[in-house]
Amino acid sequence: MSSVRVLVGTRKGAFVLTSDGTRERWDVSGPHFGGWEIYHLKASPADPNRLYASQSSSWFGQVIQRSNDGGKTWEPAGNKFVYDGVPGTHLWYDGTPRPWEFTRVWHLEPALTDPDTVYAGIQDAALFRSTDGGRSWQELPGLRGHASAPLWQPGAGGMCLHTILLDPSHPGRIFIAISAAGVFRSDDAGKTWRPMNRGLKSEGIPDPTAEVGHCVHRIAMHRSRPDVLFMQKHWDVMRSDDAGESWHEISGNLPTDFGFPIDVHAHEPNTIYVVPIKSDSEHYLPEGKLRVYRSRTGGHEWEALTNGLPQRDCYVNVLRDAMAVDTLEPCGVYFGTSGGQVYVSADAGDRWAPIVRDLPSVVSVEVQTLP
Amino acid sequence: MIRVVLPAHLRTLARVDGEVTLDVAGPATQRSVLDALEVRYPALRGTIRDQVTHQRRAFLRFFACEQDLTHEPPDAPLPDAVAKGSEPFLVVGAMAGG
Numbered sequence: 001m002s003s004v005r006v007l008v009g010t011r012k013g014a015f016v017l018t019s020d021g022t023r024e025r026w027d028v029s030g031p032h033f034g035g036w037e038i039y040h041l042k043a044s045p046a047d048p049n050r051l052y053a054s055q056s057s058s059w060f061g062q063v064i065q066r067s068n069d070g071g072k073t074w075e076p077a078g079n080k081f082v083y084d085g086v087p088g089t090h091l092w093y094d095g096t097p098r099p100w101e102f103t104r105v106w107h108l109e110p111a112l113t114d115p116d117t118v119y120a121g122i123q124d125a126a127l128f129r130s131t132d133g134g135r136s137w138q139e140l141p142g143l144r145g146h147a148s149a150p151l152w153q154p155g156a157g158g159m160c161l162h163t164i165l166l167d168p169s170h171p172g173r174i175f176i177a178i179s180a181a182g183v184f185r186s187d188d189a190g191k192t193w194r195p196m197n198r199g200l201k202s203e204g205i206p207d208p209t210a211e212v213g214h215c216v217h218r219i220a221m222h223r224s225r226p227d228v229l230f231m232q233k234h235w236d237v238m239r240s241d242d243a244g245e246s247w248h249e250i251s252g253n254l255p256t257d258f259g260f261p262i263d264v265h266a267h268e269p270n271t272i273y274v275v276p277i278k279s280d281s282e283h284y285l286p287e288g289k290l291r292v293y294r295s296r297t298g299g300h301e302w303e304a305l306t307n308g309l310p311q312r313d314c315y316v317n318v319l320r321d322a323m324a325v326d327t328l329e330p331c332g333v334y335f336g337t338s339g340g341q342v343y344v345s346a347d348a349g350d351r352w353a354p355i356v357r358d359l360p361s362v363v364s365v366e367v368q369t370l371p
Numbered sequence: 372m373i374r375v376v377l378p379a380h381l382r383t384l385a386r387v388d389g390e391v392t393l394d395v396a397g398p399a400t401q402r403s404v405l406d407a408l409e410v411r412y413p414a415l416r417g418t419i420r421d422q423v424t425h426q427r428r429a430f431l432r433f434f435a436c437e438q439d440l441t442h443e444p445p446d447a448p449l450p451d452a453v454a455k456g457s458e459p460f461l462v463v464g465a466m467a468g469g
């Protein structure tokens with residue numbers, strides 16, 4: 001029988017949640033790396049036992065951990081992230097130049113076919129790659145070498161490269177997203193990059209339709225249809241049907257179109273999920289209700305999913321990397337909250353149940369579907 | 372033999388219990404002790420000082436013999452008691468955060 005393994009990163013350690021395919025009874029292991037911030041854990045699609053974790057702290061900096069046995073044991077890998085060449089400057093919050101400075105790894109994206117190749121999205125925004133299982137890291141400097149890079153500015157959480165999408169149909173095509181620069185695409189395995197932000201409109205920047213400068217919170221794709229992208233922007237839920245060349249708004253009847261995560265159903269490329277948050281100055285749920293919104297039409301028309309979720313006095317947030325789907329039938333949907341709950345729906349969102357209620361604040365959630 | 376006391380998180384990362392003891396070639400200084408520590412425990416590279424500049428991480432301090440040595444030059448000799456192993460060299464995490 002199939003099983004699932006949910007990898008949860010929190011402000012105070014990592015947790016691994018496992019269940020059989022019914023997704024009803026769960027074993028919880030952790031905390032791993034207790035006391036450290038775990039921004040992200042992710043498994044290799046090519047080897048489900050190969051996991052990578054980003055472990056960091058303000059005191060001790062960045063550590064990358066690697067597991068070869070599905071998270072039972074871990075070993076520190078390489079943590080030397082050095083920008084290529086002279087780093088130069090980007091813009092600080094007040095518009096003054098500021099030297100690029102490594103802070104942490106926000107997101108780890110293992111390659112689709114090689115378990116030893118993994119990409120890291122870091123703060124200050126840059127893309128790194130390891131081809132030796134995380135022992136050594138090299139920047140893909142073409143991204144930060146883009147002419148617009150000296151004008152990039154941080155979002156409230158720092159200038160982070162938080163999303164990495166590897167296109168399964170076009171070898172060498174990579175999408176990344178940076179807060180607050182926007183989406184970039186490479187078609188040559190990361191050598192050169194183009195901004196992909198046409199159609200975005202952001203009121204918080206001097207030119208609302210600028211080529212770069214948009215606070216993109218998350219982008220998602222379905223692997224069967226990689227030219228269609230979905231985006232949760234600071235405000236606005238957006239869609240591209242041409243691999244990022246242009247975007248149009250699909251917020252439709254959402255109660256608010258501010259939020260962080262967005263994800264796509266494993267078997268229905270037009271079914272997408274978001275968690276609307278009240279506003280950019282109030283990072284909690286509207287009306288004290290935890291509602292996932294699902295569109296089965298690729299946007300515009302959304303339904304609130306509430307069965308099993310608290311519908312009063314709930315003021316948590318759900319961060320950008322804290323939602324995931326499994327590939328079982330029916331599709332499982334998972335998300336974690338700033339209040340330490342991780343919820344699962346084993347029926348594509350119709351009914352929800354907490355797996356755990358009292359973890360540290362959840363930063364990221366990934367799920368593996370295992371044979 | 373130099374004795375080094377690490378904060379709990381770094382003991383976990385290095386997979387050691389209690390004090391660490393190191394053989395340090397030449398004079399015992401902050402630099403030579405940290406060099407030897409990182410050779411012995413590669414997982415600690417980058418966690419106490421920057422891997423390229425060797426600048427101390429901002430939230431860490433170095434104490435020994437009831438003195439704060441944090442701002443001593445990295446090549447200044449450590450106290451004799453540390454060099455002889457009668458007193459430990461302490462790497463201390465700032466009491467901040469939660």
